[in-house]
Amino acid sequence: MLNLDVIRPQFPAFSREVNGHTAAYFDGPAGSQVPQSVIDAVSNYLAHFNANCGAAFVTSLGTDVALANARSACADFLNAPSADEIVFGPNMTTLTLSLSRALSETWFYGDEIIVSRLDHDANVTPWVLAAREAGAIVKQIDFDPENCTLWMDQYDSLLSNRTRLVAVGGASNATGTVNPIREIVRLAKTVGATTFVDAVHLAPHRLIDVQEFDCDFLACSAYKFFGPHVGILWGRAELLESLQPDKLRPAPSSAPGKWMTGTQNHEGICGVTAAIDYLASLASTVQNLSRRERLQNSFSAISEHEQKIGQQLIEGLQQIDSLKIWGITEEHQLQHRVPTVSVTHDSKTPQVLSAELGRHGLFTWAGNHYALPFTETVGLEPNGTLRIGLLHYNTGEEVDRLLSQLTSIC
Ligand SMILES: Cc1ncc(COP(=O)(O)O)c(C=O)c1O
Incomplete structure (x- = not known):
């Protein structure tokens, strides 16, 4: 199991505030935040x-x-x-x-x-x-x-x-x-x-x-x-x-x-x-494991956490009628995806949605994400999608905040 109470304080970026809101980083697919040990x-x-x-x-x-x-x-x-x-x-x-x-x-x-x-x-x-x-x-x-x-x-x-x-x-x-x-x-x-x-x-x-x-x-x-x-x-x-x-x-x-x-x-x-x-430090309590073994433990804990918050995100997005999710949504198929979720709105552009979320400290991405063959094939140029990317450091509370803000914008 991941202990987010131990993990999150390691990231100085998480103390940022935007207009009185704590920043929540859903922009991991464009670049993740770094822990203090990396900065050091x-x-x-x-x-x-x-x-x-x-x-x-x-x-x-x-x-x-x-x-x-x-x-x-x-x-x-x-x-x-x-x-x-x-x-x-x-x-x-x-x-x-x-x-x-x-x-x-x-x-x-x-x-x-x-x-x-x-x-x-x-x-x-x-x-x-x-x-x-x-x-x-x-x-x-x-x-x-x-x-x-x-x-x-x-x-x-x-x-x-x-x-x-x-x-x-x-x-x-x-x-x-x-x-x-x-x-x-x-x-x-x-x-x-x-x-x-x-x-x-x-x-x-x-x-x-x-x-x-x-x-x-x-x-x-x-x-x-x-x-x-x-x-x-x-x-x-x-x-x-x-x-x-x-x-x-x-x-x-x-x-x-x-x-x-x-x-x-x-x-x-x-x-x-x-x-x-x-990454190797995230989930191993036993001493004397090799770094690869510790990474294996970490990534099983990461997968478990991401699957949980990923499902929470997808189920929440499905409640918003004006949004379409691009990608796997069925619960029994979720192991075939990572929690990077692209959506489009039936009238608002991804850019408008992302800017509005950004004002509330919710960092998402709008555009083609350089996945141009995808956006061209499904006819999403020039605006692309609103991309919400979860990483192991994201919490269920952050996902709830994002969903409630999106609901009020949509
Ligand atoms: C799937 C994928 N491939 C390649 C790249 C390009 O990586 P880099 O920025 O290191 O050139 C990215 C960057 O977003 C990516 O998401």
């Missing part, structure tokens, strides 16, 4: 270790250690077989653009790439651009607009012996749908395709396991899981080693260093370790 890790690095890596003096040596510690923490977080398979970068988009360029050099004219219409554009446009470069063809998996789940049978018809890459999201940042990654990877492997998983939206909600997914690459971003703005790419060692990313001549020629362009955000990377340690 960032400032401790800047105060005591600030240096470039690779030199023989104490702050530089300390920086090398900090980066190695962060790689181990990420390997635990993703269940990566080796910490050397962890690449840091500014964000998921930049890492994906770099990977897509490197992969496209291995593609030929007429090869095929499969993406999905339920994805963030960061898992579509990089592949479209890379395919254009190589003369490859891009195919798209559609989704059922009724519940916003992928039409899985389309993989059977679109996969072929020309398929070089299948790119799919772990969870939709617009509708909350959790995709069956293990099954999609299995299908992709039947034709020998490389697989890339965008786990940015999944990471704060479910414990990722790249070995269980059996994918080839996976990317996420620490600012969505209670850390600073740092992107993380995991790839199979042999692929990271054999591919040739764009890099400067003096930069390392082996992985992971050759994937990390320029000097990294060292202070942010220290914050990534702290964010993973924060």
